[in-house]
Amino acid sequence: MDELTIGSIVTIDKIQNLIYVVRGKQVMIDSDLAMLYNVETKVLNQAVSRNIKRFPERFRFQLTSLELENLRSQNVTSSSGSNYGGRRYRPYAFSDKA
DSSP states (O other): OOOOOTTOOOOHHHHHTTEEEETTEEEEEHHHHHHHHTSOHHHHHHHHHHTGGGSOTTTEEEOOHHHHHHHHHTTSSOSSSSSSTTOSSOOEEEOSOO
């Protein structure tokens, strides 16, 4: 997958490569959304927490340890050198559907 950088054109293909199926829903992981919005993952999650009524659990949920392992096994995440390595908390998944 190509790196998205500041000022780069985000194509549909790049976005489609960031969509995964978890719990039967198409979702995007918080760090991928943060990258698209050009903010830190921490900043994205803080903004969501401040506006939690806009993000009910059916639209935003934290991955379980097993779900995170399954994503890692599919090369979605890496254990080092990426946005996912060294996280203190399991990532959140965001969906646009209930």
